[in-house]
Amino acid sequence: MNPALAVDARGVTKTFGSVRAVDDISVQVAAGEVYGVLGPNGAGKTTFLRMLFGLIRPDSGTIRVFGRTWDEAGVEVLDGVAGFIESPRFYPYLTGRANLAGLTLLDGGTPPGLLEEVLDVVEMSDRADQLVGGYSYGMRQRLGVAASLLREPRLLVLDEPANGLDPAGIRDMRALVKRLAGRGLTVLLSSHDMEEVEEICDNVTIMTRGTVAFHGSIAELRTRAPDPGHALATTDDDRALALGAEHPRISVTRDPEGALAVTGPPAAVSSYVGALVRADVGLLAFTPAHTPLEALFFMLTDDPTHQSLHRPDRVRVAAR
Known part of the structure; x- marks a missing residue:
């Protein structure tokens, strides 16, 4: 006691x-x-x-x-x-x-x-x-x-x-x-x-x-807490998926509702976002899927x- x-x-x-x-x-x-x-x-x-x-x-x-x-x-x-x-x-x-x-x-x-x-x-x-x-x-x-x-x-x-x-x-x-x-x-x-x-x-x-x-x-x-990943919305999601395949340290997938989800080390995700900008793929939203503790x-x-x-x-x- x-x-x-x-x-x-x-x-x-x-x-x-x-x-x-x-x-x-x-x-x-x-x-x-x-x-x-x-x-x-x-x-x-x-x-x-x-x-x-x-x-x-x-x-x-x-x-x-x-x-x-x-x-x-x-x-x-x-x-x-x-x-x-x-x-x-x-x-x-x-x-x-x-x-x-x-x-x-x-x-x-x-x-x-x-x-x-x-x-x-x-x-x-x-x-x-x-x-x-x-x-x-x-x-x-x-x-x-x-x-x-x-x-x-x-x-x-x-x-x-x-x-x-x-x-x-x-x-x-x-x-x-x-x-x-x-x-x-x-x-x-x-x-x-x-x-x-x-x-x-x-x-x-x-x-x-x-x-x-x-x-x-x-x-x-x-x-x-793990990396929660990010929800991504762009002006060209198909192009965003293709660019994701060129960045082996990250994963870009569609969720069941068709939205894009990005996971990976912060530096690799940042590099990927830079590639989207250089490819003239407009970013409409890029937000944490959950806070780390929620994840x-x-x-x-x-x-x-x-x-x-x-x-x-x-x-x-x-x-x-």
Whole structure:
């Protein structure tokens, strides 16, 4: 047991009938960091978070939260923990403030002024007296974070907090998580969006088909990212393909939709682009097919034969 860990999950497995939703995973979250559990839908992220909250029990393995397990401490495991799984729910016929006030009563009350403080933190003070039924999806997500903060947690757990939000809502949610992290709160969030995790997380576990494909820091993940290739559009794609065949260090191919894709070492790609210009082939677009981390994410999660980058014998404790 490591007292520096907010979450210490080891060898956790959960099956539902013939489906192994989580298969022998280990996740360590240091106090004070923002940690991402990343993976496509169905990877096992929400199942793992449900086990952390005690909503379901693992078949094997141990989950400690601030050093406590459900078998040892029961519901006291959740002392200092707050958050929501999937989407938070509220009474639509009550105002945001009334919903939060009701939750404080269920929790035994809160210090004076805390309700107003959390509304300010999530930037909902000016909408708190409106009915929740009129809130946008993003506002309900932020109200869910406010409800969580009423417990004055040390660990905040968020399941896909930006899922279903429009671009402005995604921006606001990411900014909110950054502000909370700046206050010293430990944040554990799940996501299927590599960009979201890259922007706000210190460390990440990538899951696929219930297993761990990668553990480590975002910085370490960047060092393993492959060349993502580029999408190319020209005024003469046939000529561009022919010129590509004259540059053996690169590959120029058509994707299933007919667009051109270019991959190869940066110097060779640059030389190829120069050849297009000299041949009077106009460049209409030349953009990365994916960011490098997106490319690695898809490589790890789309290909079932790809070797995991997870090293199970290495327990990492990383502080912010």
